[in-house]
Amino acid sequence: MGSTIAQKIIRQHLVSGEMIPGSDIGLRIDQTLTQDATGTMAYLEFEAMGVPRVKTECSVAYIDHNTLQSGFENADDHQFIQSIAKKHGIYFSRPGNGICHQLHLERFGVPGKTLIGSDSHTPTGGGIGMLAFGAGGLDVAVAMGGGEYHINMPKMTKINLTGKLSAWVSAKDVILAVLQKMSVKGGVGKIIEYGGEGIKTLSVPERATITNMGTELGATTSIFPSDEITKAFLGAQGRGDCWMELSSDEDAIYDEIIDLDLSSLVPMAACPHSPDAVKTVDEIGPIKIDQCCIGSCTNSSYLDMMRVAAVLKGKTVHPEVSLTIGCGSKQVYNMLALNGALADIIAAGARVLECACGPCIGMGQSPNSGGVSLRTFNRNFEGRSGTADGQVYLVSPETAAASAINGYFTNPQSLGEPVSIELPEKFLINDNMIVPPAPEALMETVEIKRGPNIKPFPVSEALPDSIEKKAVLKVGDNITTDHIMPAGAKILPYRSNIPYLSNFCFGVCDKEFPERCKREGGGIVIGGQNYGQGSSREHAALVPLYLGIKAVIAKSYARIHCANLANAGLIPLEFKVEDDYDRIDQMDELSLPHIREELQAGTDVTLCNLTKGTEISLTAVLTDRQRKMVLAGGLLNYTKDTAE
Numbered sequence: 001m002g003s004t005i006a007q008k009i010i011r012q013h014l015v016s017g018e019m020i021p022g023s024d025i026g027l028r029i030d031q032t033l034t035q036d037a038t039g040t041m042a043y044l045e046f047e048a049m050g051v052p053r054v055k056t057e058c059s060v061a062y063i064d065h066n067t068l069q070s071g072f073e074n075a076d077d078h079q080f081i082q083s084i085a086k087k088h089g090i091y092f093s094r095p096g097n098g099i100c101h102q103l104h105l106e107r108f109g110v111p112g113k114t115l116i117g118s119d120s121h122t123p124t125g126g127g128i129g130m131l132a133f134g135a136g137g138l139d140v141a142v143a144m145g146g147g148e149y150h151i152n153m154p155k156m157t158k159i160n161l162t163g164k165l166s167a168w169v170s171a172k173d174v175i176l177a178v179l180q181k182m183s184v185k186g187g188v189g190k191i192i193e194y195g196g197e198g199i200k201t202l203s204v205p206e207r208a209t210i211t212n213m214g215t216e217l218g219a220t221t222s223i224f225p226s227d228e229i230t231k232a233f234l235g236a237q238g239r240g241d242c243w244m245e246l247s248s249d250e251d252a253i254y255d256e257i258i259d260l261d262l263s264s265l266v267p268m269a270a271c272p273h274s275p276d277a278v279k280t281v282d283e284i285g286p287i288k289i290d291q292c293c294i295g296s297c298t299n300s301s302y303l304d305m306m307r308v309a310a311v312l313k314g315k316t317v318h319p320e321v322s323l324t325i326g327c328g329s330k331q332v333y334n335m336l337a338l339n340g341a342l343a344d345i346i347a348a349g350a351r352v353l354e355c356a357c358g359p360c361i362g363m364g365q366s367p368n369s370g371g372v373s374l375r376t377f378n379r380n381f382e383g384r385s386g387t388a389d390g391q392v393y394l395v396s397p398e399t400a401a402a403s404a405i406n407g408y409f410t411n412p413q414s415l416g417e418p419v420s421i422e423l424p425e426k427f428l429i430n431d432n433m434i435v436p437p438a439p440e441a442l443m444e445t446v447e448i449k450r451g452p453n454i455k456p457f458p459v460s461e462a463l464p465d466s467i468e469k470k471a472v473l474k475v476g477d478n479i480t481t482d483h484i485m486p487a488g489a490k491i492l493p494y495r496s497n498i499p500y501l502s503n504f505c506f507g508v509c510d511k512e513f514p515e516r517c518k519r520e521g522g523g524i525v526i527g528g529q530n531y532g533q534g535s536s537r538e539h540a541a542l543v544p545l546y547l548g549i550k551a552v553i554a555k556s557y558a559r560i561h562c563a564n565l566a567n568a569g570l571i572p573l574e575f576k577v578e579d580d581y582d583r584i585d586q587m588d589e590l591s592l593p594h595i596r597e598e599l600q601a602g603t604d605v606t607l608c609n610l611t612k613g614t615e616i617s618l619t620a621v622l623t624d625r626q627r628k629m630v631l632a633g634g635l636l637n638y639t640k641d642t643a644e
Helices: 005-013 036-049 072-088 100-107 122-128 137-144 171-182 197-201 204-217 228-236 302-312 330-339 341-347 397-406 440-445 498-504 513-520 539-546 559-568 578-583 595-601 624-632 635-643
Strands: 014-016 024-027 031-035 058-062 091-093 114-117 131-134 149-152 155-162 190-195 221-223 256-261 268-270 278-280 291-294 322-326 351-353 372-375 391-394 467-474 523-526 549-554 571-575 589-592 605-609 614-620
Touching: 005 014, 005 024, 005 131, 005 190, 005 221, 031 036, 031 100, 031 137, 036 058, 036 072, 036 137, 036 539, 036 635, 058 072, 058 100, 072 091, 072 440, 100 114, 100 122, 100 204, 114 122, 114 137, 122 131, 122 204, 122 221, 122 228, 131 221, 137 149, 137 559, 137 635, 155 197, 171 204, 171 256, 171 268, 171 278, 190 204, 204 221, 204 228, 204 302, 291 302, 291 397, 302 330, 302 341, 302 397, 330 341, 341 351, 372 397, 467 513, 467 549, 498 513, 498 539, 513 523, 539 549, 539 559, 559 571, 559 624, 559 635, 571 578, 578 614, 595 605, 595 624, 624 635
Parallel strands: 031 058, 031 114, 058 091, 114 131, 155 190, 155 256, 190 221, 291 322, 291 372, 322 351, 372 391, 467 523, 523 549, 549 571
Antiparallel strands: 014 024, 024 149, 268 278, 268 391, 467 589, 571 614, 589 605, 605 614
16 A cells, blocks of 8 residues: 655654554654744743753744834844854744745755644645644744654545646635635644646645645645655755655555646635635625735745736736735845846835735734735634734735735736746845854853843643633634734734733633633633634643633644643543533533543543533543643643653
């Protein structure tokens, strides 16, 4: 029996466990990345482990999220990350150099290697045949220290691409079509592998757009083969020597095969407020728009920007539309400046932003009240833009550019003759904004710089024998990490200050939640389906931990957040019978009378609703290893205990 691409890479990196779907496996990690919204906490955790030097082949710290310098907080965090990177053997990408996923693809990614990053869109690396996972900061810290990265062995899904994209249809439309077919829960527990003759028509930047948004499927990761197209891209980046061919075996067996004819696709858009609320642009119709934002780690490549420049050339952005454009890397920005495309963009009336995440995470450029914003980004969760009632649609760069000119939702196929953009044979290579670490012999001379905003992360205690707490919050389905711990310009600068962040926890759902937790001495959160989808930010677990939350009881969980809860020492519990969700009301008195004994034994967990006098059976969503972690009070405590 043959193997898929992912199975081959997993087998080569398997340290523990068996490759049986659903079973816990530990993988050796070759590369890690962090970004500054999650990196400060990850490096504090790495310090706490006491490992002097990273043990990966390559680890990189990127500054791309918190780039607005509206106070000392972001600048202090940047200094902390730069100094700790220099000391412990980590490359440092300076602010303005670009977005982590775009940069890693350009300058560090290697086919066949494993990569984990403290950002949920790390699967972008699958565009060049990496097995790349989004993870919590503590998982990244452990990997940097030489520890295994644990996941449940995924099932294998193949998306078989045939045909060729029509004019004005792009890779963004491909992944939107997949989301329409599979939903935001359809990829849970799966690795999505793209194959078929159609992949030969897609460049590496296009493949990376697709793997990037595989995260929105809930997939463990997504991956393309490493082929001649991959080889050409790496060669153009001056890194052709790291290329290797990777493909699935002809007799590889998949758990699921989905056929997708590229030639049948038309321009698509995800409607507010979910990436899978997909319609064709024509179905949406010519509604008036207020804003277009082009960029993010999804659509900020040289290819994307050149297509946008071609659409804008000689035209003017509609007077009632704000158009912003952010390149994914300094490389792209430089090349546009040199070939004249940047001048075309500026002349059209676009507002050019620095090479950073920016509006995607609510860091500036929030739309007007109730405004319709077309974005080439990967998420359109309610309130994520920074405007609570903003109507955010996810579209391709071509659709965004055409709409920005006309002032209403526009099918780019109406523009007539398509633009033809080819990738360069050689990219402009200038790594002067990537700072290498100090040699190991000099690491003790490096001083770690810590500003007053950097606070110790909360430490959980060993699990008690029983828990009695109120249901301090009850929420519905598809609660995102942006609901739990919002991002945006007002909050992101405090990513290393958990006490301050606690004031905003669940603010999108219930502004009274933080005070209620303080008044009640913490509690238990009740959730619906797909609880914790979205970002890998472990703050969505650490902040509830700080507020005294002991457990979450939900119908189902998103993978990364579920792992982050266990890492923090919080118990992710699932209803054995989903209808039992309706038997708990907010502020009911709840008891887990035998929780430690039941976790130790690996049995079902008993929940007593003391208010209603009922008993409910729960399942702990934990592997054997995670049970031990939670019993110890989280991954950090467990790591220290096992090292002693």
